[in-house]
Amino acid sequence: MPSYTPDTRDMAFLLHDVLKVETKDVPGYEDLDPSFTSAILEEAAKISSEVLAPLNRVGDVEGCKLENGVVRTPTGFKEAFDQVRDGGWTGLDCDPEYGGQGLPHVIGSAVGEFLTASNMAFNMYQGLTHGAYSAIHAHGSDEQKQTYLPNMVSCQWTGTMNLTEPHSGTDLGLMRTKAEPQDDGTYKITGQKIFISAGDHDMSENVIHLVLAKIPGGPDGVKGISLFIVPKFLVNEDGSLGERNAVSVGALEEKMGIHGNATCVMNYDGATGYLLGQEHKGMRAMFTMMNEARLGVGVQGLGQATAAYQNALDYARDRLQGRAVTGVEAPDKPADPIIVHPDIRRALLDQKSFIEGARALVLWSAELIDRSQRQGDEEAEGLVSLLIPVVKGFLTDKGLESAVQAQQVFGGHGYVEEWGMSQFVRDSRIAMIYEGANGIQALDLVGRKLAQDNGKHVMGFFDMVKSFIKENEDNGPLKSDFLDPLKDASKDLQSAAMFFMQNGMKNPNHALAGSYDFMTMFGHVALGFMWAHMAKAAYAALDAGTDDAAFYETKLATGRYYMKRQLPATKMHLARIESGAEPVMELAAEAF
């Protein structure tokens, strides 16, 4: 069975050597000294590796079952959910007014990696609840907040997001679910929603559905969409649970992975709903929490890659096959461990250098969200809104790729379910699809975020990279191994942005045909930027005479690998982008 051990050491390095959170002027960060964060991370690591990871394969094998309208979660999930709840993990970064611990998002994201890496399907029950919590927190009336939030922070009640319908996924304007206003100010919700993660289950007392629907007579398309709170059990005035609402599970989907999460077809048959926020402003309410939600999905890609990598590494150290080409390394054994072979190392280092870069990008993005939410820092908000589609798209694409590479290290054993490597691949696959398929992330990046505020945010990013390079170019090894390749890759990214600017005006397809490549390229540059920051911190620690030199030396070697072996991808993506719209658009749809 696969195992998982959260990388608390690397997380501490990022929080305190790289981001130096405790020195930052963000409200709440002043408490984040190393002993405090370490206490949290160690506890989170414990529940992740000891309680949740052992249930990961159980969830995959058993899946969820729909019995007489009730969804049964896999063996052990309910007890584990109680432990997660009792440990206070569900409200870590929630508002203390409703029972949360009020910790910054940067800590929530660090803990989130551990939880989702240990058991992605399980962690979605509270992840979705957190999303619904955020929406109500941002848009709810005081009464709504008082009614729902305390129980959602504690996950006594869980939440869901209901967007998709059979004929309406990316294009929400096509949605048919309707919300008819009633005399008492409530609405009757009628329609069918599909792909509703954590749609129903036996681990909480109530499920608070957030449902997008159209109020008859409203504007066409997405402008006529409103958001509603539709509880499974109506809540009485005294807060106790009242009658069963007219919402039911139509079916459970059989999926490629995340079997432990109940993906439901939800039927609303005149269910009572409460308007959340304003009429027809449902899309805006959804957008509020999009950054957090998409960051969370990026973390899923990172998490699955991490768990898969750890198992591949163990296997590569244990499995004896063949001899090192440069001479026997384990003469006392019948063969050398396969980690001696260059191509196995290449596969492991592709994974490791991605994972550590991605982890840094996640925490940096979380810090930007904290700055935006806790300080109203508009620059941070602009920058993170630019980065989020990259984090979501790139980290989930590479997350799958990385899990596939980890599986490959196992040879035939990787294909057999018993070893658990297949599950990492199958589970991570969904992260490329939901919360906006990755093609939509690329479209969001190139079609909206690049040009936002006259390109202010992307220019800001380039300036930031440039300044960092300039400030640190006296550090010789940092310059040659990190800053020079970063400069080169960043130039490629700027050339691509320039190409879009010059040609996208004439024909937007010149930009859109290259959007996916741009997202991937941006991901590489962002990770290269993170590696340059991490290398700087590592050099500083070594110069200061750290007693953990091995950690920092390994960090530098891993970073050099990324700069030399991953970053050159920008050249390929730039060439693809600069070929423009024609190769992509010239064939008629019938001609394919």
Next chain:
Amino acid sequence: MPSYTPDTRDMAFLLHDVLKVETKDVPGYEDLDPSFTSAILEEAAKISSEVLAPLNRVGDVEGCKLENGVVRTPTGFKEAFDQVRDGGWTGLDCDPEYGGQGLPHVIGSAVGEFLTASNMAFNMYQGLTHGAYSAIHAHGSDEQKQTYLPNMVSCQWTGTMNLTEPHSGTDLGLMRTKAEPQDDGTYKITGQKIFISAGDHDMSENVIHLVLAKIPGGPDGVKGISLFIVPKFLVNEDGSLGERNAVSVGALEEKMGIHGNATCVMNYDGATGYLLGQEHKGMRAMFTMMNEARLGVGVQGLGQATAAYQNALDYARDRLQGRAVTGVEAPDKPADPIIVHPDIRRALLDQKSFIEGARALVLWSAELIDRSQRQGDEEAEGLVSLLIPVVKGFLTDKGLESAVQAQQVFGGHGYVEEWGMSQFVRDSRIAMIYEGANGIQALDLVGRKLAQDNGKHVMGFFDMVKSFIKENEDNGPLKSDFLDPLKDASKDLQSAAMFFMQNGMKNPNHALAGSYDFMTMFGHVALGFMWAHMAKAAYAALDAGTDDAAFYETKLATGRYYMKRQLPATKMHLARIESGAEPVMELAAEAF
């Protein structure tokens, strides 16, 4: 449910416009005129799309079951196998002396794509039989051939290949299965083999296992391995089936995919075996059929990509979401079909341009095998032995990638098993692993094939590319759109080979650290070369005034896409290769 329609039109184009098989001097090719090949392809297409494709999901859902030692195949498999047998498909390119039809391998490969694309798990039962047939045909005594081949050609009896043991996969020298010589000239085989595809089932009267084992007292390592015929039922002198041999199924593996194929743990408990070929020359016997077998696995990658692509294309034409950014295209509908969106087209064209290039590479490789086997053409044999690791590694890597892209086009529906896209991804995944994991293909390419005969074969390949470019540079559009990018990419590949030559002598890790990139790069150049050939044929057909201009125009547009959007990958791979061994080798195994 997904559907599959074999692309007989493209196959005819490759056979007759590009390869012009009927004009070639290869024995047996003289019969391959277009009406003859079309009759075969149409019949193969029929059984593939009408009989086998509808069973593909059945096989995935039901899987195989082990009941009281007997393996039960999924519903309908037995009847379908009878139809395949009755149609003569199992012996298409087998020796007429044993009941085969004696057709060239180029036709076998074309038909093979249709069969494996329609139902990969099903087609493995006869695929493995074909491999065992080839080994007996090449190395068996006359008596062995008479005893086994006729029933294997007809698939009354099926075959298996038994190599892997729990602790011995890539490194077969570690194998423990032993073969003790008996006084009557037979051997008693004892040991356990794992991952035995088609190891047992209920579709044939007998299973002929080919088993690698060590005769006690022989040389250590792979030099002490011999190959044995171990039938499930011993065969009496009159050809009738005799007593049950001491071989049994220990378990069926639960796998990520190819559920319709029985992957068995096989236990040999003093089973009677007959030496095939010479003592201790078992590895050599296995190598004989390796080119064919690995080509076959490459075809699986191509096949799954093709079936997945066809479904993604249908979906992209049907699914209505959003509007084209350049203006509404389907004003009568609530939204445009998603094929109007540039990024959906990019995904489809990545798939299409890979598939058609890969198909050409497969048929060319098959022609080289025909030349080698039917004419004893050593140059062809050398060239194909160079190309085979590329075909196996590149086509299966890109096969998975392509299936993942096809799944992505479906959004959330792609993740739900009901739509069948997950199965393409899960099934195609194994092709990267078995028959030599792709890292081993890269090692074979760089560690053995490149330097073989002083690099004669790779030089031959480069010369062939160079001559083709030179011969055709008067064709203006061919030159600018195809030959120039091919020249560029081919130069990158030569630079990589040069880097290996100059640095691999000092330290072989300089070559091995770049082996995987070299394999991928070679794949791109080979497909670029194929596209140049296809473009030449398309221009010729258009010049000659074909009545199917649309087909040829589409071919050219697809090829231009490949040259502009895929071939630039060579630059990235070259940069990775030229970074040498250090980034890959510097970390100690404990430091990862």
